[in-house]
Amino acid sequence: MGLTQEDVERLDDIVKRTRPLHRGDFLFRDGDRFRSLYVVKTGSVKTFAPSPEGGEQVLGFHLPGEIIGLDAIDKDEHACSAKVLETSAICEIPFQRLEELTCSIPSLQHQMYRLLSKEIGHDTDMLLLLGKKNAEERLAAFLLSLSQRLHKRGLSPSDFYLSMSRHEIGNYLGLAVETVSRLFTRFQDDGLMRVDRKHIELLDLPALEALVGGNGQGRRQNQQR
């Protein structure tokens, strides 16, 4: 990424490795003072925000290599909570230290901008998903997203375990649990995938991609010409 060996070492110096966290542990809770960004090394984390009605909205599932906490820089306070879904190794990066570093390493600063920008782009994708896609397309998009992100980390893109519950998936996708469950069944019946409890095998990636990308008709709402 345009960083010298020395730069990498300086960055490495400020990263804290914590002992493994376990299912249910919090990285932070909404309202906490913002101090650090977190990077998932292994395992997975979900972030979620309280909704005024007392429920919560799952904002994302974070897999190895992904960063958590960028939304808290603005207010210097976390607006969402982060909860570990399975035994996980997480790195902590004190933001103040990082900021000092990015001041003196232009290419690191650029990476930070890119990282923040990428997060915005990802949120944009979710807006499109929630605003324009039907249940089927949402679940297909979700599965493909997991698949692609795992693949990027060198894991199998078609055979993996879900660390989150159906309930959490539904919450994330703006669907009821029952709908998620029914879709899993349907996808399986259609030969797109095999589901056994948390174990997922994607049998027909191209078909799933077709579901997400432009076939179907979304919610058909607001037919834009």
Place this chain on the structure above:
Amino acid sequence: MGLTQEDVERLDDIVKRTRPLHRGDFLFRDGDRFRSLYVVKTGSVKTFAPSPEGGEQVLGFHLPGEIIGLDAIDKDEHACSAKVLETSAICEIPFQRLEELTCSIPSLQHQMYRLLSKEIGHDTDMLLLLGKKNAEERLAAFLLSLSQRLHKRGLSPSDFYLSMSRHEIGNYLGLAVETVSRLFTRFQDDGLMRVDRKHIELLDLPALEALVGGNGQGRRQNQQR
């Protein structure tokens, strides 16, 4: 914001003022190479992304003081288009120049991080809106958002003109035009507001806030305990 007079001048130096743009003009289109950020001085702009089905998703409406283009830093390419809704004055900030500047002015760098982070926070709010709120709550939230943002700029929080069509509002909120129209009528009948074409008068801000925040029951879906 912790900037010295001199800092401000240096920032000011790289900002380009363009002649006023008119309804329908594009600041950029999706796919365009990313060069600059844009700040609305007067007027308004909408950003929207193509959806695979051929439609589009309105991502936001940008009022004076708001910045556009942050999502393009990552890929160095715009993923959405920005279209001017009414005669508007827009400033252009070449990003490369800005980046050089933020390297040498730590407090400016911090502001940039905050700006990017704030954008993420805003998207998060929209996710909650699209994922958990019903039509009524969405429109109320939309009106209040406009109200608050205009107020922040010293304009009336309760009397303003919409520069976007009902269609665009619906698209943005994930609702059909007809629903938006019906809700305007309903809100008016309930004495919450007065609507005449594009002219909006909010008569009962507290009631609108109550609609958004925690009364009602959202989509009641996924009742989180």
Place this chain on the structure above:
DNA sequence: TGGTCGTATTGATCTGGATCAAATATCTTC
């Protein structure tokens, strides 16, 4: 002054997915 076009409103109907209900499968705990 009347005509055309695009936007908005209003009414009637339909439907995807939520909700309700219940059975079943899995995980926990002691």
Place this chain on the structure above:
DNA sequence: GAAGATATTTGATCCAGATCAATACGACCA
């Protein structure tokens, strides 16, 4: 490893809001 708690699946019903259809209202123009 039995009892209770929790998560998932499956079926039946319901409804908010989409879709379809028709009308009304400007704005603009010849």
